[in-house]
Amino acid sequence: MRLPKRLSPTTLLVVAGLLLALISSILLTHRRHTEAIEADRIARTKLPDTLRVVTLSGATTFFVYRDEPMGYQYELVRLFAERIRRPMKLYLAHDLDEAERLVRTRQMDLCITPRAVTQSSKEELLFTGPEELSGLTLVQRRVLNREDTARYVRDVTGLLDRTVTLLAGSRAEERIQRLQEQLGGTINIKLLPSDTLDSEDLIDQVADGVIDYTIADQELARLAKTYYPNIDISVEVGFAQRLRWFTSPYNEGLAKALDEWAKNIPQEKAFKTIYRKYFELNKNEDTSSAEQPQSPTERIPKGPKIGRGERTYVHEGGISPFDTIFRKEAARLGWPWQLLASIAYQESNFKPTVIGWSGARGLMGIMPRTGQIYGASKEELLDPKVSVRVAVDCIRSIEKMFKSIPEGDDRISVVLASYNAGPAHLQDAIRLAQKYGYSTTKWAGGIEETLRLKSEAKYYNDPVCRAGYLRGKGVARYVEQVMARYNGYLEHTSSKD
Structure with missing residues (x-):
């Protein structure tokens, strides 16, 4: 058996150098990997330097009135931005799909148009912030005299044999169809095209006496009642859905801060002021009565x-x-x-x-x-x-x-x-x-x-x-x-x- 040839000192030095370089490279890669993991962890848990918010324009989300930015959700998120002492930039999306894409790709930090919390959506989005329970409600005119009593509906069974005007393809249409099956009777459904009308139009028609009944989301109905005190929105016709803002699963720190803020916000004076502004104050108080003078x-x-x-x-x-x-x-x-x-x-x-x-x-x-x-x-x-x-x-x-x-x-x-x-x-x-x-x-x-x-x-x-x-x-x-x-x-x- 031949013994291996003894390596020269020079060769040993070269081999040792290569081993040291390999070990250093492995350690450097590990350190960089560890640093990257730590940087990613810090990025996930830190708050953004500027809060980039996306929403859809709408009656309860964001709109401009008298050159002032307004909206219930907008004023809430502005309150949060003030709390965390961050500047805020707002972007208006054309639809919820666009808003979700901007959040998922992290071009935007947060969407404040509330979305239904579902098991499938939780796989791609992180729901956070204030939680709303919003169902469907019947919109009808209040009882003002004896003649109105026969028209007034006190619970969903009273809808049988009545005509309810709805938007075609809406959540309300689906709910009424199911309600008919549950009640074992007929509700006369009048469907109107949703490309030329919206829920606000139908609420307006109820208030003006053009139609007797429609169905709307509770939040929109509460807002509408501040414009039309003559409507009644007390009869619920659908199960409430959980609605929340959402961010990317990457923004763990933002979601945590929002959740902590949302726990206490209902007791704060600023929140109560905002809620009262949009859902309690009579929106006609800036103006005179809708009725014109006789002289x-x-x-x-x-x-x-x-x-x-x-x-x-x-x-x-x-x-x-x-x-x-x-x-x-x-x-x-x-x-x-x-x-x-x-x-x-x-x-x-x-x-x-x-x-x-x-x-x-x-x-x-x-x-x-x-x-x-x-x-x-x-x-x-x-x-x-x-x-x-x-x-x-x-x-x-x-x-x-x-x-x-x-x-x-x-x-x-x-x-x-x-x-x-x-x-x-x-x-x-x-x-x-x-x-x-x-x-x-x-x-x-x-x-x-x-x-x-x-x-x-x-x-x-x-x-x-x-x-x-x-x-x-x-x-x-x-x-x-x-x-x-x-x-x-x-x-x-x-x-x-």
Whole structure:
């Protein structure tokens, strides 16, 4: 047997060097792998430097009103961002599929459009934050007299042999079909196309007496009741679903922080204020009654004084105690002063210290941010002279945006709608009118029609729309009421001017 040849010292040194290099490489790779695991763990558990939020525009999620960003879910997540001291960026998705894709690919950190928590969705998404239990509810008119009693439904069995109007293909249609089987009777179902109507439209029709019954998600129904106190939403017709915000499973730290915050948020004053704003406060308190006056003088305040405490304003005839201010400021605008008076009544009922649900303040219903733009503080907006001055400055700026509309009632109507909702929504309506063949210079039958369409997802998600959801029918009603009252004021004051 031959013994192996003895290696030279030089060869041993080379071999030793190679072994050391291999060991060093293995140790370095292991260290880098360990560091990568640790970095990934830290990244998963840390909060983002900027909270990137995605949502769908909608009545309860996010919308712009009077150039102010609003929405129940939006205000909640803004509260959370303030709590963790992070700046927030908002992105509007066109549908929930897009929002989910952005979250899964980590282009967005969080979606605040609540989604049903299901076993299959939990495999790809991490549900977090506030939890809502939302089912379906019957929307009908309240009982106001004996004649209404026969129409009123007290529980789901009362739907038998009644006609319920629903959107085709909706969750409500599926629920009613099942309810018929459970009750062993017939519910007359009237289906309407969902490409031209939405649940809000059907709720509006119930409130207006066009239809007797529809079914809507509870959260939307609660919101609608703040616009229509004459509806009843007490009868539940579907099992509640768990709805939550969602993030990527990667964002463990964000989800943990959200869950901890959500545990205590219902007891906090800020949350209660937000909830009350969207689901309890009467949304018509910024405006006057929906009913029009029987005579021009019916809306003119009675009595010698308006106001309380130190701020008391004497009414010496005419329309209001503020007619002198309206006359002076209207001269800068080139509008009849009675039109400013009509806006003031619509916004505040001539109560100069009123603050509406949206935050609009004072005689002319000015938002604080708008006041800042025109040099007035929140406190100064409660001064009638300042309020009317800012309103005229604002209206003059708005009017310049719509010079393409000929002077007259059409332009005034568009400017009034912009004053109420914000110019961006009227610019959306004009682009929609151009796209869908409506008049872009006429209010009635043109811009008004497309403005109303902005409450429907098909239209507010249209690429030409940039300001998202708007309850356009409410804005159209605002214009109608202001113009009707203005004409009444003109008749009342014509003999005195």
